[in-house]
Amino acid sequence: MAGEDVAHGEPLLEVEGLKKYFGQDSGLLGGISFEPGRFPPISLDEQQVKAVDDVSFEIRRGETLGLVGESGCGKSTLGRTLLRLLEPTAGTISFKGDDLAALSGEELRRKRAEIQMIFQDPQSSLDPRMKVGRIIEEPMRAHGMLDDEGREARAKDLLEKVGLDPHHYNRHPHAFSGGQRQRVNLARALSVNPDFIVCDEPVSALDVSIQAQVLNTMERLQEEFGLTYLFIAHDLSVIRHISDRVAVMYLGNVVELADKEELFENPQHPYTRALLDSIPVPDPRRRGARGALEGEVPSPVDPPSGCRFRTRCPRLIAPEGYDWTDEEWAHTRSFLRAVKRRTFESASAAELRREFFGGDLPDGEAGEIVAEAIALVATDADAGTEGRGDWTDARELLLEKFARESVCATERPAYDVETEHGTDSHFAACHLHR
Amino acid sequence: MSSEPLLRVENLKTQFFTDAGTVRAVDGISFEVYEGEIVGLVGESGAGKSVASMSLLRLVERPGEIVGGEVTYKGETVFGLEEGPDGELREREEMLSNEAVRERIRGNEIAVIFQDPMESLNPVFTVGGQLREVIELNRGLSKEAARAEAIEMLREVGIPDPEERYEEYPHQFSGGMRQRVLIAMALACEPSLIVADEPTTALDVTVEGQIIDLVDELQAKYDTSFIWVTHDMGVVAEICDRVNVMYLGEIVEQAPVDELFHDTKHPYTRALLNSMPRPDRTVAELEPIEGVMPEAISPPSGCRFHPRCPDAREVCRRVHPEPEEVARADSHPHNAACLKHDAFDVGYDGSAPLEGDPRTTAGGSGGEGGE
Numbered sequence: 001m002a003g004e005d006v007a008h009g010e011p012l013l014e015v016e017g018l019k020k021y022f023g024q025d026s027g028l029l030g031g032i033s034f035e036p037g038r039f040p041p042i043s044l045d046e047q048q049v050k051a052v053d054d055v056s057f058e059i060r061r062g063e064t065l066g067l068v069g070e071s072g073c074g075k076s077t078l079g080r081t082l083l084r085l086l087e088p089t090a091g092t093i094s095f096k097g098d099d100l101a102a103l104s105g106e107e108l109r110r111k112r113a114e115i116q117m118i119f120q121d122p123q124s125s126l127d128p129r130m131k132v133g134r135i136i137e138e139p140m141r142a143h144g145m146l147d148d149e150g151r152e153a154r155a156k157d158l159l160e161k162v163g164l165d166p167h168h169y170n171r172h173p174h175a176f177s178g179g180q181r182q183r184v185n186l187a188r189a190l191s192v193n194p195d196f197i198v199c200d201e202p203v204s205a206l207d208v209s210i211q212a213q214v215l216n217t218m219e220r221l222q223e224e225f226g227l228t229y230l231f232i233a234h235d236l237s238v239i240r241h242i243s244d245r246v247a248v249m250y251l252g253n254v255v256e257l258a259d260k261e262e263l264f265e266n267p268q269h270p271y272t273r274a275l276l277d278s279i280p281v282p283d284p285r286r287r288g289a290r291g292a293l294e295g296e297v298p299s300p301v302d303p304p305s306g307c308r309f310r311t312r313c314p315r316l317i318a319p320e321g322y323d324w325t326d327e328e329w330a331h332t333r334s335f336l337r338a339v340k341r342r343t344f345e346s347a348s349a350a351e352l353r354r355e356f357f358g359g360d361l362p363d364g365e366a367g368e369i370v371a372e373a374i375a376l377v378a379t380d381a382d383a384g385t386e387g388r389g390d391w392t393d394a395r396e397l398l399l400e401k402f403a404r405e406s407v408c409a410t411e412r413p414a415y416d417v418e419t420e421h422g423t424d425s426h427f428a429a430c431h432l433h434r
Numbered sequence: 435m436s437s438e439p440l441l442r443v444e445n446l447k448t449q450f451f452t453d454a455g456t457v458r459a460v461d462g463i464s465f466e467v468y469e470g471e472i473v474g475l476v477g478e479s480g481a482g483k484s485v486a487s488m489s490l491l492r493l494v495e496r497p498g499e500i501v502g503g504e505v506t507y508k509g510e511t512v513f514g515l516e517e518g519p520d521g522e523l524r525e526r527e528e529m530l531s532n533e534a535v536r537e538r539i540r541g542n543e544i545a546v547i548f549q550d551p552m553e554s555l556n557p558v559f560t561v562g563g564q565l566r567e568v569i570e571l572n573r574g575l576s577k578e579a580a581r582a583e584a585i586e587m588l589r590e591v592g593i594p595d596p597e598e599r600y601e602e603y604p605h606q607f608s609g610g611m612r613q614r615v616l617i618a619m620a621l622a623c624e625p626s627l628i629v630a631d632e633p634t635t636a637l638d639v640t641v642e643g644q645i646i647d648l649v650d651e652l653q654a655k656y657d658t659s660f661i662w663v664t665h666d667m668g669v670v671a672e673i674c675d676r677v678n679v680m681y682l683g684e685i686v687e688q689a690p691v692d693e694l695f696h697d698t699k700h701p702y703t704r705a706l707l708n709s710m711p712r713p714d715r716t717v718a719e720l721e722p723i724e725g726v727m728p729e730a731i732s733p734p735s736g737c738r739f740h741p742r743c744p745d746a747r748e749v750c751r752r753v754h755p756e757p758e759e760v761a762r763a764d765s766h767p768h769n770a771a772c773l774k775h776d777a778f779d780v781g782y783d784g785s786a787p788l789e790g791d792p793r794t795t796a797g798g799s800g801g802e803g804g805e
Binding site for chain 2 (some may be wrong): 070071210212213234236241242260274279282283284287294296428
């Protein structure tokens with residue numbers, strides 16, 4: 001059977017520079033934009049959503065790689081692209097030595113027996129008109145496995161393996177609860193004896209008590225069948241429980257990848273830290289930092305240069321060329337964000353200085369730029385700006401002189417950092433580790 | 435607590451009359467909300483927590499009906515039944531009329547925040563316009579004054595650039611921003627109580643954190659009370675002062691939040707906590723609750739949790755426990771509906787442990803496969 005060529009713990013799947021872009025041309029007029037102020041007023045939009053943008057990692061045989069991130073980060077797109085349910089825009093997906101991204105037709109079809117997928121919604125991923133026995137046999141039929149009798153025997157055997165009663169073979173999906181339907185999905189995925197299963201939020205639609213049952217079953221099956229999982233979820237608690245290693249995604253990039261214990265106990269990317277700080281811990285004695293992040297995720301159509309997290313990062317690095325203390329930079333950074341998001345009401349220049357800088361502006365050139373920006377938005381601005389808050393100019397000035405000059409904006413980060421827990425490598429895409 | 439509660443719910447029962455039979459969605463729950471408190475209503479799907487919260491505002495629609503109990507808000511009877519001369523249950527005279535509830539209570543006194551902000555906002559009107567209308571109608575302000583107030587509220591709930599965004603439509607807001615708008619709407623009429631039904635469930639974890647922070651801040655500022663309906667024990671631990679745990683239409687445990695987590699008195703609450711993976715530590719083995727929640731149409735006899743309970747004994751099959759005070763903390767009672775506590779004195783200690791396969795097949799739905 002397939003997969004004997006890769007030993008336990010060796011890379012089963014290697015992803016290199018994977019990209020998946022979506023054109024915004026769906027629908028009849030999707031790509032057309034209309035701007036009456038311009039000539040010609042109608043233009044064809046060539047914008048692309050960079051859902052997965054240059055991602056590289058490996059998954060080792062027998063492990064569970066957790067893939068975690070917030071909605072829109074590209075984690076599901078990544079999972080689907082690995083299976084070639086979506087066509088990759090660029091990059092290679094090497095599975096046991098074959099590049100899945102380059103396979104086509106019959107070869108790809110045959111390969112699909114070795115890679116299976118489980119979806120989030122156990123309701124809509126099962127055909128309501130089919131009996132579960134038939135649902136489980138379907139992939140075997142598609143891949144020409146066994147004869148009718150053999151398939152039925154295997155389906156019944158699998159029902160038992162996933163914790164259902166083999167007598168349920170003739171029932172329809174509606175007769176099952178959500179947790180049981182997810183078990184049927186598991187049995188279907190296992191029917192063709194795959195090596196690798198992509199699990200996309202498999203337990204997030206389930207109640208906690210049921211979630212635990214399904215997670216335990218998945219772990220048992222992994223051991224019994226020597227399965228490798230890519231486990232995609234937004235729930236960090238579930239990820240911590242099930243994964244061996246964890247990759248964190250933000251806006252199409254993997255920002256951190258490490259051994260589970262290492263990632264949760266020694267996170268090295270500010271985004272991972274913010275995520276971990278935000279989870280409500282089920283212990284009232286540990287109330288604390290949360291809402292650690294300000295602002296919202298930028299659009300994947302035009303993501304920030306360099307580090308994509310930099311526009312929200314609480315630790316954005318000070319641009320070179322100015323001479324300021326950590327405190328002065330911290331003040332400037334929060335002023336910059338406040339102007340950018342326009343989160344305060346305009347006031348006099350003196351009041352703004354007090355509010356954001358404790359009265360003292362940074363020394364030298366940085367201070368001059370800040371003073372200029374304050375003058376632009378202050379209510380008592382110079383006659384030149386007619387006392388009117390010019391937010392856009394202030395914003396551009398601050399972004400231009402500071403935010404876009406930071407190393408976080410000019411270079412894409414990728415570092416291997418020191419590991420504290422275990423021996424595995426620890427990847428963190430953050431310039432703080434320069 | 436010496437002072438009168440803001441809201442008192444006594445023996446509330448809400449049922450749904452369906453072709454398949456009567457669903458006892460909420461089956462005799464009692465709890466109180468005091469001024470400035472955040473009270474949790476927690477449970478898994480089907481526990482009846484949403485129906486319970488909607489019953490408080492008399493927002494239950496057919497085939498559902500509140501069939502019993504009393505809801506008292508600031509001394510007024512929002513719902514109450516009495517026995518008529520011929521044994522029939524009828525609405526009590528002092529019970530508020532539908533108009534009174536609609537005009538005086540909902541919005542002005544008790545506001546609601548729902549889970550899905552997109553469903554609660556009208557997609558064809560601007561966000562600002564909808565907020566302005568709520569303020570205009572409920573607070574009797576002029577259009578101009580209401581507009582200024584609406585922009586102020588948007589800023590207050592952390593919407594950046596509120597003058598600009600006032601003119602935008604709901605679809606131009608992210609999920610977290612829409613939820614902030616709903617919070618602004620709820621707060622706009624300065625209610626004393628806000629019923630929040632899973633308000634952060636659809637949000638990402640960092641956004642959820644932001645919203646919880648916001649609620650904390652606003653609550654400290656306005657001293658609004660909250661009923662927080664959720665399935666997430668993490669959120670409960672984070673935000674609630676006191677908690678009611680529901681199982682199959684009943685409240686099985688009521689306690690201040692610290693006691694609920696650190697001195698748990700009901701086996702269901704304990705099982706729920708043990709079945710959760712933790713974000714703050716690695717749990718080697720999860721302990722799932724065996725079986726599935728039975729249908730509310732035909733709940734198990736005796737204690738409704740007994741078929742799945744690790745502590746169940748023979749007596750649990752026969753005797754139905756109502757919540758009793760089993761401990762006290764901070765002058766609040768810690769109530770639990772479990773016969774194993776001395777307060778019940780029904781011979782639990784001498785009763786034989788229940789042997790049996792929790793994988794019982796309930797109705798046509800079969801049992802959840804246990805490990």
